[in-house]
Amino acid sequence: MSGEQPASSGLRERGSGMGRDQSPGGYEGRGLHGEVVERLGRRIVGGELPEGHTLDVVAMEHEMDVSRTVVRESLKVLKAKGLVDARPKRGTFIRPRAEWRLLDPDVVRWQFEDRSDSQFLDDLAEVRAIVEPASARLAAVRRDDSDIAAMQAALDQMALAAAGEGEAVTADLAFHRALLGATHNELLVRMEVVLGPGLAARDRLVHGAMSDDDPTPAHAAVLDAICTGDAEAAALAAGALLAKSTTDIALARASEATNLLEAQ
Numbered sequence: 001m002s003g004e005q006p007a008s009s010g011l012r013e014r015g016s017g018m019g020r021d022q023s024p025g026g027y028e029g030r031g032l033h034g035e036v037v038e039r040l041g042r043r044i045v046g047g048e049l050p051e052g053h054t055l056d057v058v059a060m061e062h063e064m065d066v067s068r069t070v071v072r073e074s075l076k077v078l079k080a081k082g083l084v085d086a087r088p089k090r091g092t093f094i095r096p097r098a099e100w101r102l103l104d105p106d107v108v109r110w111q112f113e114d115r116s117d118s119q120f121l122d123d124l125a126e127v128r129a130i131v132e133p134a135s136a137r138l139a140a141v142r143r144d145d146s147d148i149a150a151m152q153a154a155l156d157q158m159a160l161a162a163a164g165e166g167e168a169v170t171a172d173l174a175f176h177r178a179l180l181g182a183t184h185n186e187l188l189v190r191m192e193v194v195l196g197p198g199l200a201a202r203d204r205l206v207h208g209a210m211s212d213d214d215p216t217p218a219h220a221a222v223l224d225a226i227c228t229g230d231a232e233a234a235a236l237a238a239g240a241l242l243a244k245s246t247t248d249i250a251l252a253r254a255s256e257a258t259n260l261l262e263a264q
Helices: 031-045 058-066 069-078 104-111 117-143 144-161 168-181 191-209 216-228 232-262
Strands: 084-087 093-096
Touching: 031 069, 031 104, 031 191, 031 232, 058 069, 069 232, 104 191, 117 168, 117 191, 117 216, 144 168, 144 191, 144 216, 168 191, 191 232, 216 232
Parallel strands: none
Antiparallel strands: 084 093
């Protein structure tokens, strides 16, 4: 494989278990196999390993200080996600993005985690504008007591976070997950695969730049309408929540720009 660049340059961390920086819900806790999946998945989806690139499996073993079995089992996981493939005489290579399983939960997470670029957030806003008002409308007529309890618990967490006593991102994700669940539509529920990582990226940007923001009232308006069974009011409240989200992102971007100028 002369001329190939090692796929895992800079990843070896002898004695450190390769680090423990995986996001919740990923392969953390699954040993070296899981960590190799995480590292390679992030590098492929992030573009560091471009499509068509051939992976040097032997070099990966040495540089990550893992066995050939660990590497090969990790590549099987990535192959199932559509990220890599293998051919006789060519070896294992990165597949074109068009062939990836883009709605695989891990592929979504690797693609969107730690991103705050404008195009991504704009795409997310468009998807939310399509999904969330419709979901709120359905939730208003289909919700049951457990759905209401889940949304209320998330709202309580959100209020605590706004007061400095909890995790804002976790509370927001819990609310929107419960909202999708209240539709009792399996396909809408699974939109969490896309919306979850996207909301987390959006929340990190907004809450990091606007520490005094309290999203509780806007979310409470959605829950109030759902509780009363008013489908149109629920959709309108969800739309108002999305409008607030758009404003928050604009303010967060302006704050970041100001901070950068002041730091220069």
